Amino acid sequence: MTIAAWLEHAKQDVERRGLPALRPLLEALARATSALRAADWNGNARV
Amino acid sequence: MPESERRTIRELVRAFAARETTAERATEECLQAIAAQNATLNAFITVTADEALADARRADADAAAGRHRGPLHGVPISLKDLIDMRGVPTTAASRVRDGHMATADAPAVARLRTAGAVIVGKTNLHEFAFGTTNEDSAFGPARHPLDPTRSPGGSSGGSAASVIAGMAYGSIGSDTGGSIRIPSAACGLVGFKPTLGAVPTEGVVPLSATMDHLGPICRSVDDAQLLFDVLRGDLPSTPAPREARGLRLGLLRPYFMALLDDGVAAAFDQACARLRRAGAEMADVSIPHAGDIAAIYLHISLSEAAAYHAATLERLPEAYTPNVRLRLEMGRYILAEDYVRALRGRDVLRAEVDRALAGVDALLLPSLAIPAPKIGAETVRIGSTDEPVRAVMLRLTQLFNLTGHPAMTMPCGTTPDRLPVGAQIVGRPGADAALLSVARALESHLGPGASR
Numbered sequence: 001m002t003i004a005a006w007l008e009h010a011k012q013d014v015e016r017r018g019l020p021a022l023r024p025l026l027e028a029l030a031r032a033t034s035a036l037r038a039a040d041w042n043g044n045a046r047v
Numbered sequence: 048m049p050e051s052e053r054r055t056i057r058e059l060v061r062a063f064a065a066r067e068t069t070a071e072r073a074t075e076e077c078l079q080a081i082a083a084q085n086a087t088l089n090a091f092i093t094v095t096a097d098e099a100l101a102d103a104r105r106a107d108a109d110a111a112a113g114r115h116r117g118p119l120h121g122v123p124i125s126l127k128d129l130i131d132m133r134g135v136p137t138t139a140a141s142r143v144r145d146g147h148m149a150t151a152d153a154p155a156v157a158r159l160r161t162a163g164a165v166i167v168g169k170t171n172l173h174e175f176a177f178g179t180t181n182e183d184s185a186f187g188p189a190r191h192p193l194d195p196t197r198s199p200g201g202s203s204g205g206s207a208a209s210v211i212a213g214m215a216y217g218s219i220g221s222d223t224g225g226s227i228r229i230p231s232a233a234c235g236l237v238g239f240k241p242t243l244g245a246v247p248t249e250g251v252v253p254l255s256a257t258m259d260h261l262g263p264i265c266r267s268v269d270d271a272q273l274l275f276d277v278l279r280g281d282l283p284s285t286p287a288p289r290e291a292r293g294l295r296l297g298l299l300r301p302y303f304m305a306l307l308d309d310g311v312a313a314a315f316d317q318a319c320a321r322l323r324r325a326g327a328e329m330a331d332v333s334i335p336h337a338g339d340i341a342a343i344y345l346h347i348s349l350s351e352a353a354a355y356h357a358a359t360l361e362r363l364p365e366a367y368t369p370n371v372r373l374r375l376e377m378g379r380y381i382l383a384e385d386y387v388r389a390l391r392g393r394d395v396l397r398a399e400v401d402r403a404l405a406g407v408d409a410l411l412l413p414s415l416a417i418p419a420p421k422i423g424a425e426t427v428r429i430g431s432t433d434e435p436v437r438a439v440m441l442r443l444t445q446l447f448n449l450t451g452h453p454a455m456t457m458p459c460g461t462t463p464d465r466l467p468v469g470a471q472i473v474g475r476p477g478a479d480a481a482l483l484s485v486a487r488a489l490e491s492h493l494g495p496g497a498s499r
Contacts, residue, residue: 001382010380021369025377029349032342033381036388039339041395 003030003037056122056216056270063110063121070110070121070165073216074103077123077167080213088190090199090208092128092138094168099123102165118273118283120163125215127206128169129176130261131250132156139252140174140184142366143359153250155219155261155278162277167215171205174371176221176254177352178202179229179440180420183368188422191234193466197419200230200440206264207234217265217274223254224348225415225444227262228456232414232469235458237486238264239271241479243451246278255351258448268457268486275479286480289488292326296472297407302337303443306429308417310462315413318459318470318493322411325492332403332410334446336395341438343396344445346381346389353378397450404452404475409485414456414469416442443471453479455486460494 001009007030014022054062062068078096085091106121126132129139131149133156138144152160159166171189173181181189181204189204191197192212199208203220207230210218220227222240231238239262246261253259263274276283298319304312323329334340353360356375364372403410416439417427426433447454452473459470470493474482 006380006382013380014376019373019376022373022376025373026380029345029377029380032345033385035339035342036346036385036392039336039342039388039392041336041391042388043391 003033006030054216055267056119056265056273057267059122059216060118060120070103070106071100073121074099074123074165074167077214077216081168084192084212084214087195088192088208088212089171089187090189090205090212090214091125091168092140092171092186092205093135095132095135095166099165099167106163106165117162117277119159119277122164122217123167123215124159124164125167125170125206125209125218126156127172127203127218127220129172129221129252130156130219132166132169135169137252138169138185139176140172140186142185143363145366151250154247156250158277158280159219170203170209170218173202173204174368175252175356176202176223176226177371177374179225179437180422181205182422183370185368190422191419193234194419196421198233198422200233200415200419202226203264204230207231207236207238210234210236210264210266217263217270219261219274219278220264221251221254222260222262222448223258224344224441224448227260227264228414228444228454228469228471229440231264232456233419233467235467236264236266237268237271237455237457238262239275239455240447240453241275241279242453242476245453245479253355255348256355257351258348260448268483268490271455271486272483275483284480286484286487289484290326291322291488291492294327294485294488295407296322296327296329296409296411297332297403298329299334299403299410299412300331301333303412306416306434306439306442307413308429308462310418310464310466311413311416311468314460314462314468314494315470319411321492321494322489327489329411330407332407334396334399334403336392336399337446339392340396340446340449341442343389343392344441344449346385347393347449349374349378350381350386353381393449396446400446400450400452400473404473409482410473412471413443414471415440418462418464418466418468447473452476453482455482457486457490457493
């Protein structure tokens with residue numbers, strides 16, 4: 001799942017659950033996840 | 048000033064032997080300090096005064112009869128309130144745990160008792176140890192004894208406050224991202240996070256099961272050694288004596304010194320200069336992937352915490368403090384593939400710390416990038432930017448929870464505002480005794496803490 005798709009799903013879910021205060025935290029988590037996925041140690045099936 | 052506010056454990060034990068004081072008197076002094084200051088400092092959630100006095104009187108009777116129970120015979124100690132003590136609630140500073148009563152001592156507590164310790168009570172913490180300031184507690188924030196408008200650090204904030212305020216001679220805290228070292232540094236104390244697994248964590252409310260450690264908060268390296276020996280269940284060790292002269296220290300500069308409060312940086316630099324004058328050798332070393340530490344830590348810690356709390360987040364969501372609830376909920380959205388990536392990143396970082404340690408006796412870096420923050424502050428000014436308090440407080444300690452290397456903070460001076468600054472040393476996994484020997488050699492050169 002792309003980070004953009006994940007973030008969209010997650011935001012919709014927290015709205016549904018009545019936790020809108022989670023939105024900025026999820027956006028911060030998305031930035032950390034982007035950094036994690038960009039790290040050069042990650043294995044990649046295409047390599 | 049009560050004796051407990053300036054004596055080390057070792058000095059108290061010597062005073063017992065010289066019959067200058069008794070366990071009962073030492074315990075009474077700690078209980079008096081609690082009675083006088085806890086309304087302000089909020090360091091304790093539960094005070095076990097009656098049991099402590101009974102245990103102290105028994106210790107004195109045993110001593111009079113020639114029965115010495117162990118190296119902590121009659122010494123008043125406090126416990127972070129996420130460690131089980133039989134017959135006492137383990138609150139973890141959360142309403143989620145309302146009604147809990149521990150039916151057995153955690154192994155670490157049993158070892159303290161076997162060694163003769165007198166437990167004076169359970170100390171305040173950031174709810175479920177999930178924070179660095181101690182502000183989010185169902186029992187209200189613990190406050191810094193040197194300045195009650197400030198946080199003592201966290202999550203073992205009540206433990207550090209209890210020691211510096213003379214309410215206990217030492218305390219047992221837990222450390223998942225820095226929760227022993229952060230408050231110890233903020234309060235001018237010694238705090239030791241041993242190698243992962245060196246001290247059993249059974250009977251302790253977990254935060255992140257693969258990164259949780261138990262260890263001591265106290266006034267000296269000697270006391271840390273004594274408490275660590277008891278906690279790991281060994282006979283008191285006699286570490287090989289070392290001198291600062293000839294010690295090889297790896298200075299972790301890139302990333303770790305890029306974001307420091309000016310007062311912290313100055314105090315740390317001055318401590319390094321004193322170590323050099325004492326004959327310690329220093330060489331710069333680095334962690335090539337240090338820039339990834341925070342992301343790796345976040346994905347592992349949030350995932351593991353969310354797994355433990357999932358059922359109560361559904362059943363008792365309103366029982367959590369709002370900030371802790373939100374951070375736990377964040378962990379429920381992390382994908383398995385990203386948790387696995389973070390585990391891989393942890394392996395990379397562990398190898399890089401091992402490489403940085405090759406050829407040196409220990410790594411050296413500051414323990415905490417800022418002095419104790421004001422209670423309620425969400426950001427702190429460093430240079431020309433405002434940085435989030437939580438991230439800045441974790442920045443220098445969380446790596447060694449990921450990798451499991453032993454790490455210790457020692458006081459190394461103060462800021463211009465007289466707030467304590469800590470220096471952190473890091474050793475090889477399993478070589479806790481060697482790290483304690485290095486700490487002993489450096490301690491007198493690092494500079495004064497606020498606590499003595």
